[in-house]
Every structure is written in C-alpha cells, then in structure tokens.
Amino acid sequence: MPELPEVETIRRGLAGPITGRTIKRIRIVDPRVVKAPGPAEFVRLVTGRRIVGLRRRGKYLCLDLEPAGHLLVHLKMSGRLLHRRLSKKAGARVPTGLGHLLLFLDDGFLLYYHDTRRFGGFHYRTDDPFPALALGPEPLDPDFSPARWRRILVGRQARIKSLLLDQQAVAGLGNIYAAEALFRAGIRPDRPAGSLSGAEAGRLYRSMRAVLKEALAAGGTSIQDYRQADGRSGLFQVSLRVYGRRGEACPCCGVPIKACREGSRTTYFCPGCQH
Known part of the structure; x- marks a missing residue:
C-alpha cells in the first residue's frame, strides 16, 4: 500500500501540472473505483469543474474543485494515479487497459487511475473531507514534536x-x-x-x-x-x-x-x- 512518501511524491508530481486545469470529460471503465456517489452522478458533478488545489492528509489525496466540491482519493493496496499527454494524431484513441477511471483535462493531458485490485478509488464530497477522517498528526509536520x-x-x-x-x-x-x-x-x-x-x-x-x-x-x-x-x-x-x-x-x-x-x-x- 502506498504510504506517506509515495502519496506525497504523487502529490508533488501532479500539483503543478493539474492545478488550474478543467476536467472536460470523464470515462469510467470500472464503476468499482467510484465509491460515492454512483457513476452517473459522479460524472455529472465532476465534469466541467476546475482543479484549484491538490492536498494530502496521511495516505489520502484531495483534489479541490471550483466552483465547488472535492475529490477524495485513496490508493489502497494497488492504486496508481498517473498523468500523461494524449496523442495529437488524428483519430488516435486512448490505449485499452490504460486505467479504470480517466479524467480528460483541457490542456490535452489525461489524469487516470489504475487499480489492479479495485480496493481504492474516488469519493466526491461537497465539503472538505479531511476533518471527518479524524487522522492523527503528520509525522513530518513542524508541530509534531x-x-x-x-x-x-x-x-x-x-x-x-x-x-x-x-x-x-x-x-x-x-x-x-x-x-x-x-x-x-x-x-x-x-x-x-x-x-x-x-x-x-x-x-x-x-x-x-x-x-x-x-x-x-x-x-x-x-x-x-x-x-x-x-x-x-x-x-x-x-x-x-x-x-x-x-x-x-x-x-x-x-x-x-x-x-x-x-x-x-x-x-x-x-x-x-x-x-
């Protein structure tokens, strides 16, 4: 299972490229990775939202959306959250098997989630999800004395x-x-x-x-x-x-x-x- 260093490494790798980008389209390949709400409602709520921040708490990531909403992501045992440019070739297709949930961004890049075991995934929340997690202190925070x-x-x-x-x-x-x-x-x-x-x-x-x-x-x-x-x-x-x-x-x-x-x-x- 990805732990603090892995999840923070992913956050650092994604924060710059995806902050400010708009989610133009969503493809759900396996509904099991959409934890809440249902897949159709998830697509309706998230499509067109702009990513304005990416935060980490413990082993969780949170994509802050504008004008409202948050995507809480937990990788669990085998989740991967990756970022790549889509091919500009005419008629080019997204490779089969690339991921189980795909977010198409407005700059031609793809943010996609792949999870062999399907234990992890995405929750859409209207309010900040971190306080409800009731997690302990972060071991690398300055106030963790x-x-x-x-x-x-x-x-x-x-x-x-x-x-x-x-x-x-x-x-x-x-x-x-x-x-x-x-x-x-x-x-x-x-x-x-x-x-x-x-x-x-x-x-x-x-x-x-x-x-x-x-x-x-x-x-x-x-x-x-x-x-x-x-x-x-x-x-x-x-x-x-x-x-x-x-x-x-x-x-x-x-x-x-x-x-x-x-x-x-x-x-x-x-x-x-x-x-």
Whole structure:
C-alpha cells in the first residue's frame, strides 16, 4: 500500500501540472473505483469543474474543485494515479487497459487511475473531507514534536508496531516504514508502546522522521504496484534494511532477519538488534 512518501511524491508530481486545469470529460471503465456517489452522478458533478488545489492528509489525496466540491482519493493496496499527454494524431484513441477511471483535462493531458485490485478509488464530497477522517498528526509536520510523540505513547498497551499503523495515532505510516523505523531505533515491533523509555521514544521519533524523509527524497518505494505520477518507479526499495528481507543477514549484526504474521500483515525485524 502506498504510504506517506509515495502519496506525497504523487502529490508533488501532479500539483503543478493539474492545478488550474478543467476536467472536460470523464470515462469510467470500472464503476468499482467510484465509491460515492454512483457513476452517473459522479460524472455529472465532476465534469466541467476546475482543479484549484491538490492536498494530502496521511495516505489520502484531495483534489479541490471550483466552483465547488472535492475529490477524495485513496490508493489502497494497488492504486496508481498517473498523468500523461494524449496523442495529437488524428483519430488516435486512448490505449485499452490504460486505467479504470480517466479524467480528460483541457490542456490535452489525461489524469487516470489504475487499480489492479479495485480496493481504492474516488469519493466526491461537497465539503472538505479531511476533518471527518479524524487522522492523527503528520509525522513530518513542524508541530509534531518529541514531546507530542511521547504523549501519544503514554499508557498505551498496544504493540508499538500496531500503534505506528494506527492512522488516528499518527498519519501516513504503513507496514514498510513502520518496520524500517523500528529497526533503526532498535525496538522490537511487539513491545507495548507505553513501555518505551524516554530514550527509546526519542530514537523512534528520529528514525521515523528520517526514514520518511529519505524515502521521499528517493521518490518512494516500488515493490509491486506503486509508480510516481509520471510512471517512474520509486528507488527507496534498494535502501530497505529489514522489510522483505526475511532470512537475509542483518546489515548491522549479521543475525538473520525474522518475519512473523500479525493479522494480515508480515512484520520484519532483527532479533539481534531490536530489543
């Protein structure tokens, strides 16, 4: 699933090209990616609207429309939001299989959504959708201080890995960056969040922010489906130290990386470095 670095990379790649553009036409190839309202009403409400902003909150994107309305987008497990120029050749057609929802813009470009699993998609909202999401603080925001992070941990019995994945506790982290942050901080993923000492909480705060910043600089992590807005892969997968590396030697101590299942997710950690 695209996490904060991937969704923010997409936002940065699209904000300039699509802001100010008008949605001239919409093609819905698979109605499952239109979550609300129904497909016909979605087309009626969105066609002709001008995109005046593109924002991110956690793993969500929001296209702000003029004269009114918002498109809330969640990529879920396998969604891609891409931007390309349509061919100017006479009679040229949009390639079959390009996407499951296509927005034709007034500058000859196409903004299209492709989702192999169809879990993600678009919601049209009349009001700003972000407040209703009730998400926790953004870990890279200036006001996300070490003190605020420690307050989030106090008294929590949930496992620290589970807390990092709780979007109401802190927004934007997923399985990849939670595993990498915990490894860098030297903390086992099954520790109760409230058991972390002040020093451990500080290490995790720093490692969480560091790994997110590094992943952003690398354009995100492309393991399966994720692509940047122009179709390029991210590059941070080559820098992963534990995620997806079960059985490989830890880059720090040489002990084999372990993996265990927690619900539907696989957790990766080093039993030699993480305590």
